[in-house]
Amino acid sequence: MIRRAGRALVLLAVLAGALNADEIPPGERLSGYDMMGAEAQAMQRDDFANPAMLAVKEGEALWHAVPGEGRPSCAGCHGDAAASMKGVAARYPARDVPSGRLFDLPGRIQACQNGRQGIAPQPRESTGLLALEAYLALQSRGMPLASPRARGLDDAVQRGEGLYRQRFGQLDLSCAQCHSQNWGRSLAGTRIPQAHPTGYPLFRMEWQAVGSLQRRFRNCMTGIRAEPFPPGAPEWIDLEIYLKERAAGMRVDAPAVRP
């Protein structure tokens, strides 16, 4: 019995080793910024050439906008975003203490709009919500992404890794097959990145617009001919948490520019 259990343990260890064999060593991690062309990098570095900064400007105006009589603006509760929101985007998604729910940044903004401001929350992917996200993300620029595991989100990291390694769609591909095992190689003329979410929300030239991480996820899912989860689904948030764990310590470069 003991021998059999021991053998099972060895087998588990071998399997675990095989599962994580494609993990990119911390020193070899590259952000989307590192992997894109010099022109796009220059566009991102210059705040005036970066179109996402238009969203930031709009977000700043929304931060101070009073939604209605007797209702607080974001600044009414949180004050100066440069101080109160510093580092927030670097540690989201996070668990809400009273409800135990996991919130990503746009989800948290929506909850605030609904609960504290008493207004209809702006839908995901709307310009207003993306603008607020971009404004908040800018306050964490240059800061290292916090490890979700270190903040007690092991369960979500585990679920997220399960999704990352699960094959989906008619093409029967997992995230890991492209982004861990074949990064740097070509996929229809573009280089496959390592999928570190350091710059969201970001201006993607292909979209000609600022978009969220979930939009990127949806693009990947339809690309492998899988049906995407609905906007704001808990699966997306688990996946984001796993990607943040995988990218922990990398610097936030939001709002970024990507090809």
Add this chain to the structure above:
Amino acid sequence: MATAMILLPRSAIRAGDLITLKAMISHPMETGFRRTETGGEIPRNIIRQFSCRYMGELVFSCDFHPAIAANPFLAFPLVATRTGPLEFVWRGDNGFLHREQAMLQVSAS
């Protein structure tokens, strides 16, 4: 609601200097050639014209057409003569109109 950004040179400007002005505006620049998932036409929605006035005088203008990228970015030269207001105007489809103003500070050469 459009958002625009104007960038004037950061260094001090003296009369007679040739400077570069930069202007960027948020706009989808929808070409009118695209269709929705169900085949419906997406109507054209672009900026048609941009102009810049320096102390009321037209110093730069240009026409826009489909196939210009979203959030158009313009950079153009200007000879600074004296301190005065700059006015930037974008006009487009569906009555789109956006104005920005800036003060150009010029010191005597």
